[in-house]
Amino acid sequence: MKKEIQVVGAVIQSDNLIFCAQRGPGKSLAELWEFPGGKIEAGETDREALEREIKEELQCQIKVLDKITTNRYEYDFGFVNLTTFNCLLIDGQPKLTEHIDVKWLPINQLKTLNWAPADIPTIDILLNEN
Numbered sequence: 001m002k003k004e005i006q007v008v009g010a011v012i013q014s015d016n017l018i019f020c021a022q023r024g025p026g027k028s029l030a031e032l033w034e035f036p037g038g039k040i041e042a043g044e045t046d047r048e049a050l051e052r053e054i055k056e057e058l059q060c061q062i063k064v065l066d067k068i069t070t071n072r073y074e075y076d077f078g079f080v081n082l083t084t085f086n087c088l089l090i091d092g093q094p095k096l097t098e099h100i101d102v103k104w105l106p107i108n109q110l111k112t113l114n115w116a117p118a119d120i121p122t123i124d125i126l127l128n129e130n
């Protein structure tokens, strides 16, 4: 049986631009673009996990707003259950620590990047809302 992996991702919007992050080499889904975030740990809510991951990865603080969607996607290494949230930056600017590149893009240009496939439904919702 493949494992179920619970993941949260932050859709950080500022001045009508969305923060996009490119995964590094040598890990799963290497070099694909994603919303920053990561795996939920035992005892955490999804929102707590997201705030923690953003502090760790981007060294800034976000406010987690409304949930966008949950999507389950089957990769070779397991099923990722990705839940995304609209978020606002409330302290600091995102710093690149483990990602290899970042971009701020308007919603209508998000599909110019090569996204992790679990992220596509979130992007489609953003496109349909705008």
Ligand SMILES: Nc1nc2c([nH]c(=O)n2[C@H]2C[C@H](O)[C@@H](COP(=O)(O)OP(=O)(O)OP(=O)(O)O)O2)c(=O)[nH]1
Binding pocket: 005, 007, 008, 009, 027, 028, 029, 033, 034, 035, 036, 037, 038, 039, 080, 082, 116, 117, 118, 119
């Ligand atoms: N953070 C994040 N992960 C995503 C997204 N879309 C997507 O399929 N994933 C996958 C990639 C990873 O397999 C998992 C998130 O775990 P993680 O961010 O802690 O991954 P990691 O690279 O530290 O660890 P690993 O998967 O290499 O073991 O979910 C996304 O938008 N954001």
